[in-house]
Amino acid sequence: MIRRIFHCTLTALSLASLPALAQTPQGLPAGPRVAITAVTQPLPTQPQYVLDQRILRDGLRERSGGRIEMTLASHAERNLSGNEIVRLVRSGQAEIGAGTLSTLSGDVPILDGVDLAGLAPDIGLARRIADAMTPVANRDLERFGVRIMAMFPFPAQVLFCRTPFATMADLRGRRVRTFGNSLVDFYAALGAQPTSIGFPEVYSALERGVVDCAITGSGSGVAARWPEVSTHISDLPVSWAVAAYIVNLNWFNRLEPPVRELIEATFRQLSDAQWELGATGTRDGIDCATGNRDNCRIHTLAARPMTEVKASDADKAETRRIFQQVVLPGFVRRCGARCGEIYNQVIAPLSGVRFGG
Structure with a gap:
């Protein structure tokens, strides 16, 4: 099962993120090691988590020449329900976190408006809404000391x-x-x-x-x-169970500009891959459920x-x-x-x- 997920994940990556790869900074100037703790997807077996491992954790380590080392965990591995993510990142217990907007909206109500039931009949519209609402949501989130780096969906x-x-x-x-x-x-x-x-x-x-x-x-x-x-x-x-990656703002602003630039570019790449996976995963789930081998x-x-x-x-x-x-x-x-x-x-x-x- 995991091998099949990983194979599909790499396929989605090749389709969705090649343009972003070309624009992602390769390597960093010499400097101190950057240690990051991240808590993202609900379960470690999800295809979305495999993308986080490959692009966010491994990709940052590779493209930083080993300067960036990320400890990545799922909600389940940290015994979290998901509604603690804003507080977890705000407090600095994790520099990066992710959760669905409907869950995070308990702290920031405007987030619920991004993915209302019946709002987006197709994933293309869901992404345009998510992209347009990201800077708006950040005006509220930055008062909590956190910022959205990227939004992404789960299958329909x-x-x-x-x-x-x-x-x-x-x-x-x-x-x-x-x-x-x-x-x-x-x-x-x-x-x-x-x-x-x-x-x-x-x-x-x-x-x-x-x-x-x-x-x-x-x-x-x-x-x-x-x-x-x-x-x-x-x-x-x-709906699309749209979710967001968020970072601790004080931590992020203290990073060297080249490190920030690399992290931002990596999130753009990851977001593209996750939206592609949301699209392909939607139909795949129905095909698997209906026996379409x-x-x-x-x-x-x-x-x-x-x-x-x-x-x-x-x-x-x-x-x-x-x-x-x-x-x-x-x-x-x-x-x-x-x-x-x-x-x-x-x-x-x-x-x-x-x-x-």
């Missing part, structure tokens, strides 16, 4: 169900495992019953019928063996193939309606009027949906 967040469904209307009355406020708003608007269950407990909840459906990344669900306890998977991206290259082929439910035009239109009428107002209500103004200034020109318009 899609629905797994233990019984058949054909359209989103069929979800009415079903208990759906969700996470984050905007997903709760989205599925409640469909007439479903949002239910909060920790990711490790979802398998047994689906198996025992505690929930009827659950949402997660297409590949994440396959990796967690959800096809064993569910029968149908949607291809409709509801020829196109299942990153994740594990499901022993019991699921049925893919393709979103209709009506489903896509309903997703946009719910985002505009329910999810977006709910976000502004929680975050405040300033967040609505920022959304209209920065995101609305990209999404085509204005708050209050």
Whole structure:
């Protein structure tokens, strides 16, 4: 499994980051060793973590001539849930951290607006929004002593169900495992019953019928063996679990300019590779779940193939309606009027949906 992930990761790297490699500074002038502690992905087995190892940890060591040495760990290896990342980096316990924006938004509410349920129907739009919002989010984050270096996605967040469904209307009355406020708003608007269950407990909840459906990344669900306890998977991206790499600002500003330049260039390269992996991993997760052996290259082929439910035009239109009428107002209500103004200034020109318009 790890060998297959690593092979795909290198493929994604070759496709996504060659231009960045050409622009990445090679080598540093002689100077003191730079030791970095980084805590990034939730699990060490994730393809995203393999990219962190290859580009961030190993790449910085190689291109710095050995001056930069990074100790890299996953959340699980440090016994973290993920919502501590801003405080961990702010305190200097780690110089670099990463976490999903919906989790980090507990400290910085504006982050939740980058990846609202129904906001971005495709990963290209999700990236344009993330890029546009990075400097805006940093104005808030820098008050905490941290800064976003790059945002990146996980595969599309899609629905797994233990019984058949054909359209989103069929979800009415079903208990759906969700996470984050905007997903709760989205599925409640469909007439479903949002239910909060920790990711490790979802398998047994689906198996025992505690929930009827659950949402997660297409590949994440396959990796967690959800096809064993569910029968149908949607291809409709509801969100992208966009995440961010953040650095301790005081530490970063004290670094020599050539070291800062190398780290910034490396994050640009890593971001390109992670967005490419998010795109390829989305379809790969669905192909693996549905038994499409020829196109299942990153994740594990499901022993019991699921049925893919393709979103209709009506489903896509309903997703946009719910985002505009329910999810977006709910976000502004929680975050405040300033967040609505920022959304209209920065995101609305990209999404085509204005708050209050």
